[in-house]
Amino acid sequence: MCLAQCRAMQNWKTKIMKIAVLDIGGTAIKSGIWGGKEIGIFREWETKADQGGKALMERAKTILRTFGTFDAIGVSTAGQVDTSAGKIHYANDNIPGYTGTPVKEILEQEFHVPVAVENDVNAAALGEMYNGAAKGLSDFLCLTYGTGVGGAIVIDGKVRPGSNYGGGSFGGILIHPEDCRPGEMWSGCYEKYASVTALVNKVKKADPQLDNGRKIFDAIGRSEVRAVVDGWIDEIVYGLVTLIHIFNPSDILLGGGILAQSYIIEEARRKVMLLIDPNMRNVQIRQASLGNLAGLTGAAMLASFCIGPAHEA
Numbered sequence: 001m002c003l004a005q006c007r008a009m010q011n012w013k014t015k016i017m018k019i020a021v022l023d024i025g026g027t028a029i030k031s032g033i034w035g036g037k038e039i040g041i042f043r044e045w046e047t048k049a050d051q052g053g054k055a056l057m058e059r060a061k062t063i064l065r066t067f068g069t070f071d072a073i074g075v076s077t078a079g080q081v082d083t084s085a086g087k088i089h090y091a092n093d094n095i096p097g098y099t100g101t102p103v104k105e106i107l108e109q110e111f112h113v114p115v116a117v118e119n120d121v122n123a124a125a126l127g128e129m130y131n132g133a134a135k136g137l138s139d140f141l142c143l144t145y146g147t148g149v150g151g152a153i154v155i156d157g158k159v160r161p162g163s164n165y166g167g168g169s170f171g172g173i174l175i176h177p178e179d180c181r182p183g184e185m186w187s188g189c190y191e192k193y194a195s196v197t198a199l200v201n202k203v204k205k206a207d208p209q210l211d212n213g214r215k216i217f218d219a220i221g222r223s224e225v226r227a228v229v230d231g232w233i234d235e236i237v238y239g240l241v242t243l244i245h246i247f248n249p250s251d252i253l254l255g256g257g258i259l260a261q262s263y264i265i266e267e268a269r270r271k272v273m274l275l276i277d278p279n280m281r282n283v284q285i286r287q288a289s290l291g292n293l294a295g296l297t298g299a300a301m302l303a304s305f306c307i308g309p310a311h312e313a
Contacts, residue, residue: 018070019303022060023120023295024077026094026147030292031063033070034300039293041067053091053098057106064111072307073107073115074299076123080165086117089165092185094147114306120295121150121168122159124255124288127297129154133253133289141249142288143170145236145256149191153247171195175238193235196258202228213258220263233264237271244276244283255288262287 021039023030026049032039045063047056064073079091079098086104104115118126125142128134134142134154142152151170153160160167171191174180180188192198196213203210206224210216219225240252254265269285276283290297 018067019072019074019300019307020064020067020070021074021296021299021303022063022076023123023292023299024056024060024075025120026078029059029063030296031067032293032296033067034074034296034304036304039296039300042293042296044292047095049095052096053088053101056095056098057101057103060103060107061110064107070111070113072113072303073111074123074296074301074303075103075107075115075117076120076295076299077103077117078120080169081117081119081122082165083116083118083161086115114303116299116302116306118299118302119150119152119161119165120144121152122161123296123298123302124290124294125152125154125159125253125298126301127290127294127299128253128255128288129157130301131290131297132294133286134251137251139249140251140253141168141170141243141247142253142255143239144288145194145254145259146196148195148197149239170239170243173239173242175235175242190235190239194232194239196256198235199229199232199258202232213261217258217261217263229263230267233267234271236264236268237275240268240272240285241275244272244280248280249283251284251286253286253288255291255294257292259287260291 019034021032021034025047027047029045029047032042080089082089088098088101091098103117107115121142121144124144134140138157140154144150149171151168153168171189173190174188175190176188186192200211203216203225210219216225220229265287272285273281288294
């Protein structure tokens with residue numbers, strides 16, 4: 001979707017009644033209803049990803065049924081997505097058997113409404129461009145840090161999906177070649193060091209009770225915890241420095257639940273500026289503003305174009 005479409009959407013005088021939206025991650029499924037301005041009836045469900053792609057689709061149906069009737073469905077999901085077919089082109093083992101799942105077809109057959117499907121970080125970037133920290137921007141990068149590290153590339157107001165829908169797979173940046181092991185995917189790569197999973201695994205070595213981001217930042221006053229967090233921020237910075245020198249973007253958005261911690265953003269900005277070409281220090285490193293609603297908002301925006309003018313007042 002391009003920036004012109006997003007701006008056009010902002011100016012539509014439409015009467016879109018209900019769009020059901022899902023944001024499917026490896027840990028949680030977020031859901032809500034979009035009525036044209038914002039996400040309402042926000043809920044969060046456990047993904048139960050280990051049960052596999054087929055069970056996940058049944059779970060998605062169950063969640064959607066809780067909303068009654070609606071005019072369209074927007075799905076933001078983990079994995080590389082063929083958006084034209086609404087199909088999972090590739091997903092890693094976090095959701096076994098998800099690769100090849102025809103999400104659009106399954107949900108359209110079940111609910112008889114139009115369905116739009118997009119990769120979760122691409123959807124989050126679109127949400128931020130429509131009504132968040134990237135509003136009015138036409139060129140930016142978006143990264144989210146959670147179970148893994150996801151990315152989106154927006155140039156001239158368009159998400160760049162890549163030839164096999166893997167564009168923006170920033171988690172694959174090789175930052176520790178000394179740890180690279182042939183045949184082991186992601187070894188030595190950004191995702192293994194800069195994800196929240198990586199942070200939690202490191203902190204748990206110091207204190208097994210600190211098993212999620214919230215607990216870690218509640219304990220940030222402890223010197224041993226802060227030392228691990230600071231080391232993790234260094235890992236985030238290594239990837240950002242690489243991306244800044246490749247894309248020379250005006251703006252980078254950082255998202256994911258743990259990125260709501262201002263300490264992370266402030267330290268990342270400070271450390272990045274020490275490592276990049278002085279000519280590129282105009283880059284703005286921003287905190288994504290929509291939080292849990294970014295992917296849902298982007299999915300809703302895409303789904304709204306499926307029904308578009310048919311609902312004009």
